[in-house]
Amino acid sequence: LPLHEKFSYVHPRLNIPIFSIGLLGTGTFLILLFALSSAASSIIYSLSVVAGAITFITPIFFRIFAGDRWIPGPFNLGRWSIPVHSFALVSQLYIIVMECFPPYRKWTTSTMNYNFAVTTVAVLISCVLYLTVGRKNFTGLNMEALDLWRSQHGRHHDE
Numbered sequence: 001l002p003l004h005e006k007f008s009y010v011h012p013r014l015n016i017p018i019f020s021i022g023l024l025g026t027g028t029f030l031i032l033l034f035a036l037s038s039a040a041s042s043i044i045y046s047l048s049v050v051a052g053a054i055t056f057i058t059p060i061f062f063r064i065f066a067g068d069r070w071i072p073g074p075f076n077l078g079r080w081s082i083p084v085h086s087f088a089l090v091s092q093l094y095i096i097v098m099e100c101f102p103p104y105r106k107w108t109t110s111t112m113n114y115n116f117a118v119t120t121v122a123v124l125i126s127c128v129l130y131l132t133v134g135r136k137n138f139t140g141l142n143m144e145a146l147d148l149w150r151s152q153h154g155r156h157h158d159e
Contacts, residue, residue, distance in 0.1 A: 004137055046099045046115050053092045053099075054119075060085050060092070074153075 007020045035044040063070055063085045077084055100116040107113075130138075 002133060004133070043113060043115055043118065046113060047118055049099050050096050050115055050119050053096050057089060057092045057096075060089050064089060 007017065007023060009017065009019055011018045031044065034040040064082060072081070100113060100119070102111055102113045104111050
């Protein structure tokens with residue numbers, strides 16, 4: 001994001017990113033204003049389902065396709081992990097597709113669910129922001145802090 005220094009600031013006493021929370025609250029309020037319209041409310045509500053499903057799919061996708069780079073956490077399903085995650089990925093993709101369809105069989109421009117277009121635009125904006133701003137500023141995970149956390153919690157990178 002532009003002004004990433006401001007949004008990454010964590011208040012020392014409260015230990016929260018106050019400017020990020022303010023941006024999130026303001027953005028949520030502005031999006032929910034659209035929900036006051038009966039035509040837009042179904043799009044907003046199904047958009048939250050799609051956003052949640054995309055949020056769930058991201059780590060599931062990495063779990064399936066990361067191979068040896070994936071380090072299991074304290075709870076994992078062992079040999080059942082890949083089949084369970086594959087089923088979860090397929091079911092979440094199904095939910096996303098179904099949420100992007102219009103709610104009525106015979107739809108018009110006023111009853112069309114524009115969720116697919118809104119989601120696509122949001123993903124494209126995110127990609128453009130990453131390519132223009134994020135790639136220069138994103139340093140990746142702090143591996144020293146992650147290794148320290150793992151050592152304190154009994155988890156090691158080699159497990």
